[in-house]
Amino acid sequence: MLSLNNIEVIYNDVILVLKGMSLEVPQGKIVALLGSNGAGKSTTLKAISGLLKPEDGEVTDGGIVFEGEEIHHKEASEIVKRGIFQVMEGRRVFGHLNVEENLIAGSYTRTDRQNVRQDIEHVYDYFPRLRERKNQTAGYLSGGEQQMLAIGRALMAKPKLVMLDEPSLGLAPLLVREIFNIIQRINQDEGTTILLVEQNARLALDVADYAYIMENGRIVLDGEPETLKSNADVREFYLGLNEVGTRKSYRDVKHYKRRKRWLS
Amino acid sequence: MDKFIQLTLTGLTNGAIFALVALGFVLIYKASDVINFAQGDFLLVGAYITYGLIVQVGLPWSVSLLLALIVAVALGIVVERFVLRPMIGEPIISVIMVTIGLSSLLRAIVTSFWGTMGRQFPKFLPTQPVEIAGATVPADRLIAMGVVAVLLVIFSVFFRRSREGIAMRATADDQQAALSMGISVQKIFAMAWSIAAVTAVLAGIIVANITELSFFAISAIGLHVFPVVILGGLDSIPGAIIGGVIIGLLQTFVAGYTPSQLALSSVIPFIVLIIILMVKPYGLFGEERIERV
Ligand SMILES: Nc1ncnc2c1ncn2[C@@H]1O[C@H](COP(=O)(O)OP(=O)(O)OP(=O)(O)O)[C@@H](O)[C@H]1O
Ligand SMILES: [Mg+2]
Numbered sequence: 001m002l003s004l005n006n007i008e009v010i011y012n013d014v015i016l017v018l019k020g021m022s023l024e025v026p027q028g029k030i031v032a033l034l035g036s037n038g039a040g041k042s043t044t045l046k047a048i049s050g051l052l053k054p055e056d057g058e059v060t061d062g063g064i065v066f067e068g069e070e071i072h073h074k075e076a077s078e079i080v081k082r083g084i085f086q087v088m089e090g091r092r093v094f095g096h097l098n099v100e101e102n103l104i105a106g107s108y109t110r111t112d113r114q115n116v117r118q119d120i121e122h123v124y125d126y127f128p129r130l131r132e133r134k135n136q137t138a139g140y141l142s143g144g145e146q147q148m149l150a151i152g153r154a155l156m157a158k159p160k161l162v163m164l165d166e167p168s169l170g171l172a173p174l175l176v177r178e179i180f181n182i183i184q185r186i187n188q189d190e191g192t193t194i195l196l197v198e199q200n201a202r203l204a205l206d207v208a209d210y211a212y213i214m215e216n217g218r219i220v221l222d223g224e225p226e227t228l229k230s231n232a233d234v235r236e237f238y239l240g241l242n243e244v245g246t247r248k249s250y251r252d253v254k255h256y257k258r259r260k261r262w263l264s
Numbered sequence: 265m266d267k268f269i270q271l272t273l274t275g276l277t278n279g280a281i282f283a284l285v286a287l288g289f290v291l292i293y294k295a296s297d298v299i300n301f302a303q304g305d306f307l308l309v310g311a312y313i314t315y316g317l318i319v320q321v322g323l324p325w326s327v328s329l330l331l332a333l334i335v336a337v338a339l340g341i342v343v344e345r346f347v348l349r350p351m352i353g354e355p356i357i358s359v360i361m362v363t364i365g366l367s368s369l370l371r372a373i374v375t376s377f378w379g380t381m382g383r384q385f386p387k388f389l390p391t392q393p394v395e396i397a398g399a400t401v402p403a404d405r406l407i408a409m410g411v412v413a414v415l416l417v418i419f420s421v422f423f424r425r426s427r428e429g430i431a432m433r434a435t436a437d438d439q440q441a442a443l444s445m446g447i448s449v450q451k452i453f454a455m456a457w458s459i460a461a462v463t464a465v466l467a468g469i470i471v472a473n474i475t476e477l478s479f480f481a482i483s484a485i486g487l488h489v490f491p492v493v494i495l496g497g498l499d500s501i502p503g504a505i506i507g508g509v510i511i512g513l514l515q516t517f518v519a520g521y522t523p524s525q526l527a528l529s530s531v532i533p534f535i536v537l538i539i540i541l542m543v544k545p546y547g548l549f550g551e552e553r554i555e556r557v
Contacts, residue, residue, distance in 0.1 A: 011511060051440060054439065054440050056353060077447065085444075085446075094437040097433055102434075108427065109445075109446035113427075169483060
């Protein structure tokens with residue numbers, strides 16, 4: 001459905017952030033993209049959704065193909081119309097708009113205006129808490145409610161592919177569970193394909209059908225979640241476990257550095 | 265007492281006109297953080313184009329009015345395409361400087377066609393006096409007030425209810441997030457500038473109608489947009505309206521109750537401007553920054 005072939009992204013004409021990044025997202029699946037801070041996960045999503053331009057970033061090499069068509073030179077609005085919707089890192093709800101107006105903003109590219117009302121109710125069925133707060137100013141919602149609103153806003157666009165950038169950021173563990181359950185439900189009930197960027201590798205590997213791990217602007221490992229979970233490096237660096245399950249000693253850290261170099 | 269009512273009505277009409285001009289200014293500021301120094305000059309464009317079309321071309325006033333509004337919309341689109349879009353990525357201050365250039369350009373165009381001499385404007389609004397609560401007011405002033413009130417209601421419904429209005433507010437809130445909704449920010453900017461030009465052009469026509477076609481008087485009214493928006497808050501639409509009414513009333517009362525040789529009425533709005541900047545720099549209704557992230 002979506003494939004990135006060896007893409008290169010440069011910010012401000014000089015900062016090379018993605019260095020030959022490739023991945024595949026098959027229709028109907030949940031694909032996880034994991035990696036540490038600064039690996040280039042958000043940049044990857046913005047390259048797909050056409051949101052690099054306001055940050056002076058550019059895809060300078062390689063290609064992004066969605067449903068058989070190249071999209072890496074298209075405007076963000078065109079990409080949303082084709083069915084890709086990014087839920088940006090940090091939720092980014094429209095703080096001065098109320099909950100319902102945020103949802104309406106999400107439906108901006110829809111041509112079937114008459115169904116919007118009904119879809120707002122559908123979003124409220126997923127997130128009853130939003131229904132209770134529909135006239136409340138979004139800026140004053142709690143972090144969890146804002147994340148629900150950000151996901152609800154994505155649903156309003158009826159996308160084929162939703163890209164979620166760290167939906168668990170700053171949320172309490174129980175709420176993270178709830179959000180992840182809903183992400184799975186959306187995938188199953190709506191048939192929406194999901195590309196999930198996460199720091200929380202354990203949870204992401206639990207819900208994903210396939211996962212990629214990126215370091216330093218490119219993919220270093222990929223596979224089925226079960227395979228990755230049993231990979232020694234993944235266990236150590238992303239799941240925080242080592243073979244005996246004890247805390248790492250200094251020697252292990254040095255070892256970590258060495259292996260990490262090898263990884264990237 | 266009659267004088268008081270008289271002044272109140274005059275002040276309200278002036279205030280309504282200020283509000284109309286300020287509304288457009290606030291819209292541009294909200295959508296793009298740009299302070300539009302050309303806002304007042306759109307009044308001149310509106311008044312002079314309408315004058316030219318009615319008097320010099322000989323079109324009926326209704327057609328001329330419509331054409332002037334079309335020019336306003338086109339002006340917004342042209343500004344977005346040829347002024348703002350090439351400036352994407354430049355610091356806001358550069359864009360603001362460009363609006364100063366635009367202001368000079370518009371003034372130069374108007375003076376090169378029509379000069380700065382005062383002219384008799386073809387008044388198409390009825391001017392017969394109407395009596396209200398013992399005071400007499402020309403009908404055109406009342407009509408002007410009514411027109412402005414209707415426009416303000418239309419705009420507020422537009423921003424609350426319509427898809428484009430909500431998209432405009434969303435863009436004002438977070439441009440990149442708006443982009444991620446598939447909202448075309450360029451279209452929103454063009455729309456903000458077009459609406460701003462339309463409101464100012466209408467204000468210019470109304471002013472020319474209830475006074476005369478004077479380059480300097482209309483420029484002076486354009487200049488009042490600054491005290492109005494500083495008072496109301498640069499980014500507040502209700503603030504633009506209330507600020508406009510306050511400045512309009514204040515100026516008219518000062519003109520009515522102080523000796524005219526002091527010319528206090530023309531400086532009072534700017535005295536207010538300075539005081540507000542000192543005590544409440546975000547204005548009366550400036551949008552509070554929402555601090556939870
Ligand atoms: N607008 C920008 N201009 C210049 N450099 C940028 C820009 N955005 C990101 N970068 C750089 O690109 C690299 C990757 O950033 P990115 O945000 O994609 O990482 P990430 O994997 O999403 O990290 P995190 O998990 O912390 O969100 C970082 O080194 C960052 O400093
Ligand atoms: Mg990120």
